[in-house]
Amino acid sequence: MKKARAEDKQLVVAILTKSFNENQSVNYIVKQDNKRESRLKELMAYSFEICYRYGEVxxxxxxxxxxxxxxxxxKSVLKTIPLDLRLLIKCIGIENAGKAMKRESLIKSQYPxxxxxxxWFIGVLPDQQHKGVGTSLMLSILDDARRQSKPVYLETSTVRNIKWYQNFGFNIYHELDFGYKLFMLKGR
Incomplete structure (x- = not known):
């Protein structure tokens, strides 16, 4: 595993766009119209920018x-306003803003x-899945979190992924229902 650089943004966006194309939770946020694919890319570009500034990629x-x-x-709320507005206009759609804000508020209320x-995201190109890439990433992530003495939190709406996360010591501690189940997990 290596830290991504700013110039890796398009590669990361491409990996995540392909990996999360059919994801229920992602598609709940992304406006579903004839621009869905470009909207999905906007979400992943936003996520890259936020994590690049306030975390790690x-x-x-x-x-x-x-x-x-x-x-x-x-994360600085004031400093992310331009990114948040772009996400609202280019990805979520103004008519879906309330739904998206309510969802994020409910998720955040469950964190310590x-x-x-x-x-936030872990993804592998679909044709490269089941070859150990995700496992290697997850093991490195868990090592990094241990070094920082921080608990790892994540969500998934993909039921088949729950067992994979549990193999790394994650447990479901809460479920939310948005018309699909969102499972909230915490690592040990």
Whole structure:
């Protein structure tokens, strides 16, 4: 695993766009119209920028997988306003703003007040999955979180991924229902 550089943004966006194309939670936020694919790319570009500034962006050594980590306590709400507005206009849509804000508020309300290691996205190109890339990324992420003495939190709406996360010591501690189940997990 290596830290992504600013010039790796398009690669990271491409990996995440392909990895999360069918994800229920992502598609709940992304406006569903004839621009859905470009809107999905906007979400991933936004996520890259936020994590690059207020966390870490990692690439697998072979550039087929990535992980975006956020340290929420470091994020500046005022400094992200331009990014947030772009996300609203180019991805979510103004008519979906209330739904998206309510969802984020409910998710954040389930996190502790102490600093956490938030694994926002971990993705591997679909044709490279089941080859150990995600496992290698996850092991490195867990080592990094241990070094920082922070608990790891994440969510998934993909039921088949729950067992994979549990293999790394994650447990479901809460579920939210948005018309799909969002499972909130915490690592040990």
């Amino acid at each position: 990692y690439l697998s050594d072979d550039n087929t997988g990535c992980a975006l980590v956020l340290y929420p306590e470091t 007040k102490e600093p956490i290691y938030y694994l």
